[in-house]
Amino acid sequence: MIVEYLPQQFVQNLPALIIAIPLLGAFIAPLLKKHGRAAAGWTVAITGVAFLLAILLMDYVRASQGGMVVYVFGADSPGLTLPSGYTVPVRIMFQIDGLGVLMAFLCTLLPFLAAVYSVGFARKETGLEKYYALMMLMTVGMLGMVLTGDIFNLFVFLEINSIAGAALVGFRNYRGEAAEAGFKYIAISAFGALMVLFSIGILYGKYGNLNIAYLSGVIEYSRLDLIALGLLLTTFALKCGAAPMHHWVPDAYGEAPGSISMMMVISSLSSLYALIRVCFILFGGIVISLPAVGWILIIMGLISMLLGATMSLIQKDIKRFIGYQAVSQTGYMVMAIGVGLAVMGDPVAMQTYGRNALTAGLFHLINDAIYMGLLFLAASAVIYAARTRNMDEMGGLARKMPYTAVFFLIGAASIGGLPPFSGFASKLLIYESVFAFNPVLAVVAMVTSIIALAAFAKQFAAVFLGPPLSNLKRVRESPRSMLIAMAVVAFLTVLFGLYPQLVIDWLVRPAVEAMLNLAGYGAWGGA
Amino acid sequence: MRSTLIIRTVARVLSPLVLTFGLYIILHGHLTPGGGFQGGAVVATGIALLMVAHPPEYVRKAFRHGVLNVVESGGALGFLGMAILGLMGYTFFRNTIANSGFLLFGEGTPYGINLGTLNTGGTLPYMNIFVGLKVMAGLSAIVLLFLLSKGGDGK
Numbered sequence: 172m173i174v175e176y177l178p179q180q181f182v183q184n185l186p187a188l189i190i191a192i193p194l195l196g197a198f199i200a201p202l203l204k205k206h207g208r209a210a211a212g213w214t215v216a217i218t219g220v221a222f223l224l225a226i227l228l229m230d231y232v233r234a235s236q237g238g239m240v241v242y243v244f245g246a247d248s249p250g251l252t253l254p255s256g257y258t259v260p261v262r263i264m265f266q267i268d269g270l271g272v273l274m275a276f277l278c279t280l281l282p283f284l285a286a287v288y289s290v291g292f293a294r295k296e297t298g299l300e301k302y303y304a305l306m307m308l309m310t311v312g313m314l315g316m317v318l319t320g321d322i323f324n325l326f327v328f329l330e331i332n333s334i335a336g337a338a339l340v341g342f343r344n345y346r347g348e349a350a351e352a353g354f355k356y357i358a359i360s361a362f363g364a365l366m367v368l369f370s371i372g373i374l375y376g377k378y379g380n381l382n383i384a385y386l387s388g389v390i391e392y393s394r395l396d397l398i399a400l401g402l403l404l405t406t407f408a409l410k411c412g413a414a415p416m417h418h419w420v421p422d423a424y425g426e427a428p429g430s431i432s433m434m435m436v437i438s439s440l441s442s443l444y445a446l447i448r449v450c451f452i453l454f455g456g457i458v459i460s461l462p463a464v465g466w467i468l469i470i471m472g473l474i475s476m477l478l479g480a481t482m483s484l485i486q487k488d489i490k491r492f493i494g495y496q497a498v499s500q501t502g503y504m505v506m507a508i509g510v511g512l513a514v515m516g517d518p519v520a521m522q523t524y525g526r527n528a529l530t531a532g533l534f535h536l537i538n539d540a541i542y543m544g545l546l547f548l549a550a551s552a553v554i555y556a557a558r559t560r561n562m563d564e565m566g567g568l569a570r571k572m573p574y575t576a577v578f579f580l581i582g583a584a585s586i587g588g589l590p591p592f593s594g595f596a597s598k599l600l601i602y603e604s605v606f607a608f609n610p611v612l613a614v615v616a617m618v619t620s621i622i623a624l625a626a627f628a629k630q631f632a633a634v635f636l637g638p639p640l641s642n643l644k645r646v647r648e649s650p651r652s653m654l655i656a657m658a659v660v661a662f663l664t665v666l667f668g669l670y671p672q673l674v675i676d677w678l679v680r681p682a683v684e685a686m687l688n689l690a691g692y693g694a695w696g697g698a
Numbered sequence: 699m700r701s702t703l704i705i706r707t708v709a710r711v712l713s714p715l716v717l718t719f720g721l722y723i724i725l726h727g728h729l730t731p732g733g734g735f736q737g738g739a740v741v742a743t744g745i746a747l748l749m750v751a752h753p754p755e756y757v758r759k760a761f762r763h764g765v766l767n768v769v770e771s772g773g774a775l776g777f778l779g780m781a782i783l784g785l786m787g788y789t790f791f792r793n794t795i796a797n798s799g800f801l802l803f804g805e806g807t808p809y810g811i812n813l814g815t816l817n818t819g820g821t822l823p824y825m826n827i828f829v830g831l832k833v834m835a836g837l838s839a840i841v842l843l844f845l846l847s848k849g850g851d852g853k
Contacts, residue, residue: 180787184785184789184790187785187789187790187791188790190790191778191781191782191790194778195775195778198771198774198775198778199771199775201767201770201771202767202768202771204764204767242789242790243789244789244790244791245784245789245790245791245792245793246788246789246792247788247789247792248788248789249789
């Protein structure tokens with residue numbers, strides 16, 4: 172345990188620092204106007220520090236009693252949830268458990284790599300200080316969403332995340348399509364945010380409190396609460412890009428600069444985190460007797476998988492192609508989590524395969540964030556070098572960009588579920604666990620994986636193999652910073668594929684424990 | 699293009715009132731409804747009125763986009779700084795100045811029904827002022843950009 176050797180004051184305030192430091196970075200970055208390189212260096216440093224803090228936070232949470240840390244903002248001491256005389260929590264607080272730590276790990280790792288990648292990738296753009304400021308603001312939004320224990324706070328951070336994300340998607344405003352994609356994203360985000368706000372209003376009006384731990388103890392099976400559940404479920408499914416609400420995903424992922432596409436992946440996954448939090452903790456008490464909620468997620472997952480995979484086949488734009496594949500991959504997680512949710516009320520089924528399905532879903536979440544990130548980075552490197560997004564106009568790029576080709580191949584093999592890459596490990600776990608629930612689900616999942624593999628084999632051959640095209644004579648390998656970022660992600664893809672047990676024991680199992688630990692989460696809530 | 703006599707006259711009469719009212723809302727944020735954001739928006743409205751009423755070359759001289767950007771960042775940093783003050787022994791966002799006897803806004807809060815004492819509230823009024831600065835600068839910068847963008851009156 173590292174945290175034992177650090178000053179107590181510092182360790183106790185880690186949950187606040189992990190938000191405060193990227194926020195400081197985001198507020199200082201706009202001052203570095205016309206100093207693009209300085210802004211880039213500053214962002215790499217800040218996001219790097221945030222990543223280190225996330226590692227320390229993970230250690231701190233693990234060492235804490237019950238695997239959970241509560242941080243009360245503005246109180247006399249961080250753990251003072253109920254000062255004397257109070258029977259319900261009133262202050263805004265962060266409540267961090269294994270699941271939050273898993274997400275915090277991803278929500279700091281990927282922005283850090285995106286920042287490294289941007290050093291070379293974005294250096295020719297203008298307005299870089301705004302780009303980097305928004306990037307750090309988006310990191311703050313994601314971190315806040317995954318760490319908070321207050322439902323209104325969740326809404327605020329969701330908004331920060333969405334607005335910064337929309338501005339970044341439309342960052343290349345000299346491309347009309349980028350502005351359109353950014354507008355589409357902000358429109359669906361605003362709509363979703365209003366629905367979240369409405370359901371928060373319902374819960375606040377009924378129970379007079381906004382604390383998730385408190386609410387989870389008092390929520391009841393009434394029509395009003397079910398409306399709130401439905402609104403939250405729909406919004407977070409929309410924001411995580413599950414079909415049939417996936418229409419914004421290919422636009423937003425496809426038009427954003429490559430580093431931002433990677434951040435959008437993790438931003439969507441933090442909405443998936445919110446979905447998990449709502450289903451398993453906030454409404455855990457009533458969802459346990461409502462298998463229909465699980466089935467809704469399963470069906471959404473099935474549609475996402477098939478629709479995403481088949482729609483990707485007809486794409487010509489390389490990043491839209493990967494964007495549709497991202498929809499398909501989200502389907503896997505939503506389905507696995509839906510299976511876990513559907514059997515939550517059945518202890519035997521939960522023990523035999525429900526837990527495995529949740530483990531598989533979360534493990535796939537980690538892997539998806541990483542190999543999707545890798546694919547987007549590699550595809551953007553190709554676009555950056557070839558100056559075209561159309562895959563029909565590319566060919567033979569492996570000769571010119573050998574490293575990028577290898578990284579793309581690793582990502583493609585991983586998403587196609589080939590051993591020994593990370594996608595294989597988590598997909599195998601998903602097949603095994605959902606087969607026990609209903610074999611049809613496993614069949615659909617396998618077919619989707621085969622479609623993905625075939626599609627990526629074809630596209631890889633079209634873009635990288637064959638004779639070099641005459642219009643690509645002057646193409647050169649990507650700048651070093653882009654290669655470094657891609658190499659780190661590719662290394663993680665291989666590492667997580669070779670040693671899946673490492674990640675599962677280190678990150679995923681505590682997260683699954685936390686998901687199912689409804690009683691522990693609300694224990695101090697005072698209800 | 700010059701604005702009409704009506705706009706110029708109304709701006710001359712109203713803008714001091716609007717600006718004063720905005721500053722009032724910011725400063726009394728901890729006592730009355732409203733606060734930094736609302737007051738900042740009111741101040742920015744007053745500034746927008748001034749911008750509309752005056753010729754573009756004059757506006758360009760009086761309001762610099764770069765300065766507004768720095769003020770905006772400064773407001774945000776000030777807000778964060780007030781929150782970090784709480785880390786000295788307590789938690790993030792802890793109100794360390796309230797009832798501490800500090801010269802500005804540190805006076806003890808009186809109990810019972812009263813008219814409200816301005817010199818109380820600790821970090822709250824500071825945060826209101828910083829948020830007010832940020833919102834005022836941010837919104838004014840947006841109006842300025844629209845006003846002076848190509849195709850507008852700014853040429």
